[in-house]
Amino acid sequence: MKTMDPTLAIMAGLMAILVPVIVAVLVRKLKLVRTAEDYLVAGRKAHWALAMASICSMYIWGASVMGAAEGSVNNGISGVWIYPMYAAGLWVFGIWASKLRDIFPYALSFTEYFKHRFDKKLHILIIVAAIATSFSGAWIQGLAAGHVFVGLTGEAVPYWVGVLFLGIAVIIFTLTAGMWGSLIATWIFTLISMPICAIVGIATWWAIGGPGPIVEQTMELVESGALSADMIDIFRPNAMLNYLIPVLAWAFFSLPMQQDYWQTAFAVKNPKNVGKAFRHAGNWWFFMPLLSATLGFAALILMKTGQMPEVPGSQAYAAIVGQFLPSGFGVLFIWLVLSATVGSVGAAMLAIGNIIGNDIYRTYFNPDANGDQIKKVVRIVVTVVTLLVIAVSWQPKSILMVLLFMPMYTAPFVCGFVMSQYKKWLASTPLFIGGIVGFCVGTYVFLAMDQWGWAMIIAFVTAGLISVVGSTIKPDDFDFAVLKIKKEDEY
Amino acid sequence: MNNLEIFLWTCIISSGVVLFGYEIWNFIVVSKNLASLSKDKE
Numbered sequence: 412m413k414t415m416d417p418t419l420a421i422m423a424g425l426m427a428i429l430v431p432v433i434v435a436v437l438v439r440k441l442k443l444v445r446t447a448e449d450y451l452v453a454g455r456k457a458h459w460a461l462a463m464a465s466i467c468s469m470y471i472w473g474a475s476v477m478g479a480a481e482g483s484v485n486n487g488i489s490g491v492w493i494y495p496m497y498a499a500g501l502w503v504f505g506i507w508a509s510k511l512r513d514i515f516p517y518a519l520s521f522t523e524y525f526k527h528r529f530d531k532k533l534h535i536l537i538i539v540a541a542i543a544t545s546f547s548g549a550w551i552q553g554l555a556a557g558h559v560f561v562g563l564t565g566e567a568v569p570y571w572v573g574v575l576f577l578g579i580a581v582i583i584f585t586l587t588a589g590m591w592g593s594l595i596a597t598w599i600f601t602l603i604s605m606p607i608c609a610i611v612g613i614a615t616w617w618a619i620g621g622p623g624p625i626v627e628q629t630m631e632l633v634e635s636g637a638l639s640a641d642m643i644d645i646f647r648p649n650a651m652l653n654y655l656i657p658v659l660a661w662a663f664f665s666l667p668m669q670q671d672y673w674q675t676a677f678a679v680k681n682p683k684n685v686g687k688a689f690r691h692a693g694n695w696w697f698f699m700p701l702l703s704a705t706l707g708f709a710a711l712i713l714m715k716t717g718q719m720p721e722v723p724g725s726q727a728y729a730a731i732v733g734q735f736l737p738s739g740f741g742v743l744f745i746w747l748v749l750s751a752t753v754g755s756v757g758a759a760m761l762a763i764g765n766i767i768g769n770d771i772y773r774t775y776f777n778p779d780a781n782g783d784q785i786k787k788v789v790r791i792v793v794t795v796v797t798l799l800v801i802a803v804s805w806q807p808k809s810i811l812m813v814l815l816f817m818p819m820y821t822a823p824f825v826c827g828f829v830m831s832q833y834k835k836w837l838a839s840t841p842l843f844i845g846g847i848v849g850f851c852v853g854t855y856v857f858l859a860m861d862q863w864g865w866a867m868i869i870a871f872v873t874a875g876l877i878s879v880v881g882s883t884i885k886p887d888d889f890d891f892a893v894l895k896i897k898k899e900d901e902y
Numbered sequence: 903m904n905n906l907e908i909f910l911w912t913c914i915i916s917s918g919v920v921l922f923g924y925e926i927w928n929f930i931v932v933s934k935n936l937a938s939l940s941k942d943k944e
Contacts, residue, residue: 492913606922616914623907629906694924701913702913702921
């Protein structure tokens, strides 16, 4: 693969940092951040289309292109549409987000819901799970930012440069502009990423002569027995069972425990448009991995016919783009990865700041804290946690296990969380016990039996059953009207 | 042209249309909204 000039790579990184600077200046000039509510949830004044682009940005990871292509290399043509089905997570989350906005209109964080709906022990347990979820997501993004420079320049630019670019960019817009900064920066990043993905995808297809020659060679490979016939089956059963089910499980079980997405839902001006923002974000994002995955299928055929060197599935996208497009396209790659990582990490940092400042500090340390004090605490937390992300990402290491393990501590709470918004009899203790038992059972299936996909589902079902049966035996009688009271003296 | 080729063409063309379509629409809608926010502040 052709390498990129290191100076050009550094310049491209600096250009990407300019976006947060412009956003910070813009938000300051428009005086959008005055109160803590402005800082944490954009004063609940954001247009749903702005939220939609921000949601897309958080959903765009390196895996949206690399992982999607890997799916087709491993599963054939069925991989083309299975990975994009992660979008189902956004489509379904839109329904839940609308519901929570409806019953708890003044929420600043989803963890705050547990404080009012349940009790202290469950509130603290959820806070721990929520912080761990946002932090591990940010950590893996930090590693991706480092790897992009190393990969494109053939190690001429050190790994830590990408991590440093990411950290500086995140601190600039989250610290000064809070949620408004996050929304506008992620909006710009999505507007950068989407056309880059489309241009790179279409240009690569054009360079290899379009689908015609690829399909022709596919048929020859199948006839000669070099390629299994089920690799051209769009609904390959094996792929559906081993790939689609975990994709859907991960999408359904991780989103509801991520404050990153909830704060965006709370920021939308009209509560009726929250679901719309998530649905359209899902539709928009769906086509990004879809296009990337078609290139994965092309790479599979080109590798089988010897027109491209054999590479692992995870490198297939970069390899096919690197072989058929000029090295200048590497600049687009840097922007794509930095756009994806800076936006997502910024949202995660703000989410952790919100949970620690609003939930922990205000609830357990200073109940009389005013808006300015909250903003100050959140800013300190954002700075410290961003520095922590830089520190843990400073050395390249594989934390795939951390990411795969994430649903073990999110899935057990999803059933109780969602049901409790509809049923007043759902009680705290069964959810608490169900959460811990579900986590233990899921962890056992994951670590001892090596069944990642099923571990999530078993954790979800076990915890859900305990929550429902336990609540039936000793039901709660929650009055939902409590959640609609706005505490005017708070901010 | 067989089914596989039609499927691939459909994926590529629909991706291009949707990715650029949403891009243009979203840019126009959000820019207008931010401009109106800016006017409100003045």
